[in-house]
Amino acid sequence: MRYDILIIGAGPVGNYLASLLAKDFSVAVVEKKNSFGGKACTGIIGAENYEKLGLPKKAILNELYGATFYSRIQSFSIRRKSPQAYLVDRKTLERELARKAMKRGADYLMSTTFKGFKDRKALLQHLGDVFEVKADFYVGADGVNSTVAKVIGAKSKAEFLTGYEVEVLGEFDRKNVEVWVNKETTPDFFAWVAPIDEETARVGTFGKIEHLNRFLRLRRFEPTRILEFKAGSVGFGWRKPWVRGNVALVGDSALQIKPTTAGGIVYGMLCAQALQKALLEGRPERYWDHCSWVRRQISFGLKFRKLFLGLNQDGIERVFEVLGSEEAREVIETQADFDDHLRTAKAILKRPRLLAKLIRVSPSLIKALL
Ligand SMILES: Cc1cc2nc3c(=O)[nH]c(=O)nc-3n(C[C@H](O)[C@H](O)[C@H](O)COP(=O)(O)OP(=O)(O)OC[C@H]3O[C@@H](n4cnc5c(N)ncnc54)[C@H](O)[C@@H]3O)c2cc1C
Incomplete structure (x- = not known):
């Protein structure tokens, strides 16, 4: 042949x-x-x-129209008119x-x-x-x-990470993804809840299986309502x-x-x-x-990952205060791009007030991102 x-x-x-x-x-x-x-x-x-x-x-x-971001003590939502x-x-x-x-x-x-x-x-x-x-x-x-x-x-x-994901029964807003950023529950990555419909979602995180188990308990999913379990790696x-x-x-x-x-x-x-x-x-x-x-996107993503790994949960709470503000949400809703994270970050960092607040959270790393 x-x-x-x-x-x-x-x-x-x-x-x-x-x-x-x-x-x-x-x-x-x-x-x-x-x-x-x-x-x-x-x-x-x-x-x-x-x-x-x-x-x-x-x-x-x-079709997913938006996302709600949860930290340990805060949350904010981004919603758009089209998927x-x-x-x-x-x-x-x-x-x-x-x-x-x-x-x-x-x-x-x-x-x-x-x-x-x-x-x-x-x-x-x-x-x-x-x-x-x-x-x-x-x-x-x-x-x-x-x-x-x-x-x-x-x-x-x-950096190689293992991801753990389940398909679980529950009650969901089918147009909205949940993103949970809480290092006390899932220290290596955020946890996600991605609805397939009103009663089924794919829920997962990267790190260790106990991180996913902790998240499933926190989000009050029933361990006896899991339809499927999968694991896989990313680099x-x-x-x-x-x-x-x-x-x-x-x-x-x-x-x-x-x-x-x-x-x-x-x-x-x-x-x-x-x-x-x-x-x-x-x-x-x-x-x-x-x-x-x-x-360019991968280079930016690696810097962002370093920023995430360098922050403790208090730092994440401070980032949430900035990103959950009306000004930041307006930028994200109008300018964020699902795949072009560099453009999204630039749009946020172009706003002097948001930039000043983020620099206070982590000066050296924000400079590295810029
Ligand atoms: C938990 C988890 C959640 C994810 N969620 C998302 C998401 O929501 N959106 C997204 O875009 N990405 C997501 N990803 C990443 C996504 O799965 C990968 O980026 C994607 O699968 C890459 O596709 P690929 O075709 O390059 O490789 P793969 O999908 O890995 O396909 C490789 C293929 O090669 C075959 N193969 C391997 N070795 C050999 C061999 N020696 N001979 C012949 N065949 C071989 C395999 O069987 C496989 O079919 C996720 C990953 C994980 C682990």
């Missing part, structure tokens, strides 16, 4: 890339699982980018993207694991059989624990290079994920577009440059 491009991993990013590339190249995708979906993921995707990327409407389970994000079904999303890629000519090899390279060919295993596939270019879209990244010797400088930082010779990494395998919220689907897909552009130019080495917007 011989292809122009072999993509390893049929997650959302690998499938999206396959759908882009199959228009101009012969493409195959290998996936170690025997079906799509199943990964721990809340499935929240910014609505604007969802439309721009042309993602399937069929996968949308719920800001969608909550999607990952299995449908992945299947629909794969279907599109197949219709454009991509071949899919399911239950097939990439083992390594041998004589510039990919060594694959399907059930008991080991075989080789030759391609001119290979893409590792095989997630955070990427084998392709290991094989090409990519180096990670990152915040850099794994480089993103391209080496005729191999590139995309999506979580390159840690193209927001360190602010752990959302990786949009950044991975934007980088897939960048890779498509570089391949069409016949200059794969340009891929890194074409991802400059995502790289």
